Amino acid sequence: MELNNKSISELKKLYGQNSVKPSEVVQSCLDAISNKDNEIGAFLEVMPEDALRRARELEKESSEERALFGIPIAVKDNICTIDRHTTCASKILKGYKPPYNATVVERLLDAGAIIIGKTNMDEFAMGSSTENSAYQITRNPWNMEFAPGGSSGGSAAAVAAYMVPVALGSDTGGSIRQPASLCGVVGLKGTYGRVSRYGLVAFASSLDQIGPITRTVEDSAIVMNVISGRDTFDATTIPDKPGDLTVGLGRGVERLKIAVPGDLERWDIDEELKGILKDTVAKLKEAGANIEPVKFPDMEASIACYYVIANAEASSNLARYDGVKYAFRAEAESIGEMYERTRGEGFGDEVKRRILLGTYVLSAGYYDAYYNKAQQVRAMICSEFETIFSTYDLVMLPTVPGPSFRLGERIDNPIEMYLSDIFTTSANIAGIPALSVPAGFTRKGLPLGIQLMAGYTQEAKLLQGAEMLEKIYNFNKG
Amino acid sequence: MLSDDEIKHIEKLARIRLDNDAREKFKGQLSDIIEFVRTLQKVDTTGFESEARKRSFKPFLREGRAGGELERDKVLEQAPDTKNGFFKVPPVIDKD
Numbered sequence A: 001m002e003l004n005n006k007s008i009s010e011l012k013k014l015y016g017q018n019s020v021k022p023s024e025v026v027q028s029c030l031d032a033i034s035n036k037d038n039e040i041g042a043f044l045e046v047m048p049e050d051a052l053r054r055a056r057e058l059e060k061e062s063s064e065e066r067a068l069f070g071i072p073i074a075v076k077d078n079i080c081t082i083d084r085h086t087t088c089a090s091k092i093l094k095g096y097k098p099p100y101n102a103t104v105v106e107r108l109l110d111a112g113a114i115i116i117g118k119t120n121m122d123e124f125a126m127g128s129s130t131e132n133s134a135y136q137i138t139r140n141p142w143n144m145e146f147a148p149g150g151s152s153g154g155s156a157a158a159v160a161a162y163m164v165p166v167a168l169g170s171d172t173g174g175s176i177r178q179p180a181s182l183c184g185v186v187g188l189k190g191t192y193g194r195v196s197r198y199g200l201v202a203f204a205s206s207l208d209q210i211g212p213i214t215r216t217v218e219d220s221a222i223v224m225n226v227i228s229g230r231d232t233f234d235a236t237t238i239p240d241k242p243g244d245l246t247v248g249l250g251r252g253v254e255r256l257k258i259a260v261p262g263d264l265e266r267w268d269i270d271e272e273l274k275g276i277l278k279d280t281v282a283k284l285k286e287a288g289a290n291i292e293p294v295k296f297p298d299m300e301a302s303i304a305c306y307y308v309i310a311n312a313e314a315s316s317n318l319a320r321y322d323g324v325k326y327a328f329r330a331e332a333e334s335i336g337e338m339y340e341r342t343r344g345e346g347f348g349d350e351v352k353r354r355i356l357l358g359t360y361v362l363s364a365g366y367y368d369a370y371y372n373k374a375q376q377v378r379a380m381i382c383s384e385f386e387t388i389f390s391t392y393d394l395v396m397l398p399t400v401p402g403p404s405f406r407l408g409e410r411i412d413n414p415i416e417m418y419l420s421d422i423f424t425t426s427a428n429i430a431g432i433p434a435l436s437v438p439a440g441f442t443r444k445g446l447p448l449g450i451q452l453m454a455g456y457t458q459e460a461k462l463l464q465g466a467e468m469l470e471k472i473y474n475f476n477k478g
Numbered sequence B: 001m002l003s004d005d006e007i008k009h010i011e012k013l014a015r016i017r018l019d020n021d022a023r024e025k026f027k028g029q030l031s032d033i034i035e036f037v038r039t040l041q042k043v044d045t046t047g048f049e050s051e052a053r054k055r056s057f058k059p060f061l062r063e064g065r066a067g068g069e070l071e072r073d074k075v076l077e078q079a080p081d082t083k084n085g086f087f088k089v090p091p092v093i094d095k096d
Helices: A008-017 A022-040 A050-060 A103-110 A153-162 A177-183 A216-229 A269-286 A297-322 A335-346 A349-362 A370-392 A414-421 A425-428 A459-473 B004-014 B020-042 B072-076
Strands: A043-046 A072-076 A114-119 A168-171 A186-189 A211-213 A257-261 A290-294 A395-400 A434-441 A447-454
Touching: A008 A216, A008 B004, A022 A043, A022 A072, A022 A114, A022 A153, A043 A153, A050 A216, A072 A153, A103 A114, A103 A211, A103 A216, A103 A290, A114 A153, A114 A335, A153 A168, A153 A177, A168 A177, A168 A186, A177 A186, A177 A434, A177 A447, A186 A216, A186 A459, A211 A216, A216 A459, A257 A269, A257 A370, A269 A290, A269 A395, A269 A434, A269 A447, A269 A459, A297 A414, A297 A425, A297 B020, A297 B072, A335 A349, A349 A370, A349 B004, A349 B020, A370 A425, A370 B020, A395 A459, A414 B020, A434 A459, A447 A459, B004 B020
Parallel strands: A072 A114, A072 A168, A257 A290, A257 A395
Antiparallel strands: A043 A114, A168 A211, A186 A211, A186 A434, A395 A447, A434 A447
8 A cells, every 4th residue: 555645535534444554654655755855856854753753652642633643744944843944945044943833833733744854945935946946956756857846846746746645835926836737736825814924934925825735625625724724923814714625625616607817818828738728618617617708917917016026025024134143154254244245145046136126126216116016006906806706706727828847948037937927926916815736738748737716715615616627637536 | 227336236235245247147137127027117007006905804913912932042043153142243343
């Protein structure tokens, strides 16, 4: 029995029947990691002793009650794990071990989950290929020459390669959904405020959300149930109880109103993906959904708005890496020189570019033209989504315009790399939930993804629609 | 295109020192990105001029009581240099 291949819901069943033990499941995942990860490079750190010790502790209790009892999970390296490395794949945080756990980590542990390791990412979650990691590249499990996407590329690759059933990622402009799409797994970003950001190393505080990457839609709902909800350490968390997100599963899509952006032909979308989208529309109609084209918020404006706001916030958030409080410091004679050299040597190129851009758009003389204008565009996009979701339950569109790209192909062209986020950033701008499900493969065997978005706090509906897509594409062969 | 002086000014504001090669490379790339985000200025945002970002919920605040504090030694362990329970840094004021 290859336990590392099992989904969370399958493992829960096995635990319920007392036919496996947490230590066997953990060992199976650890074996998969040692067999595959030398080549893939999904993990920055694996914690075999911690994981096995905790598994044996869990064996002393019953599996009832705890939603993630004995479930191994990988955590993106920008999520704080107490006394265990949390580097954000940056040289500036090399060796840093936070003195506390992120709220999501506490919730996972309370639910009986077992943390098995920390996953690779673009440095400080800035990037779309995981090539911006200061430590290693991660390869796409479907084709080792190709990128896993990013920034949560390690998490997506670990799940796609059956090294773990679930990994946490973070999504500021598509960093969960884009790698999920490129690796053929399910990636969910909840409503802004759905999941606490306490202990998530901040990139852009008004956009960041933690979410699960899984192989099935049901697993996504199960994990989201555990990690979501109000947190006194994050004043932006939504106060209302999220409710059980598995309730919509199995309901089908009858009478659901689904909008598809009317101007998708403007974008250079992969032909096979266009075919899949058309096919999906037909099948959803057969299943009773009502599908119509709508005017979607201007995606080009949305991505420009995103790069102004995200980088402005990043330039402020990353001011804390000054050589005083954490990990890396460059030697210097004066404090000013220490700041400049620590940051000049400690940050990688993409992080520097973004801090510089963020500094520029916030600087005197440019603030109104860029930052203020971007906030107005943001308000407009929010209002356009409100209008769409006053009529429709879901919006359906590609997650990314095409399949993965070769490692190294886009690394020297920041704008081309930014454009792989063209369909994902608007959900962060508006704070609405969105997810990517695997929709099939190109002839060359690379995964393609379809994205759903829902109105504010409507994750249950989002997962309901996603489960229907899962059935249509039959990716969860179990 | 950003001038040398402009990029040096931004470096100064961001407290990031670039070497000459990086500065040359970044100048072009940043100019392209700025050109790209400048498309925002063409967007008609009439009606949203004074609008701060909308939120359909209010942030909630906890009671103003201390809680969840971190241990000083544990926090300081992560710093590059400390002395007597404080962060230690190079001189802030010039010697002369």
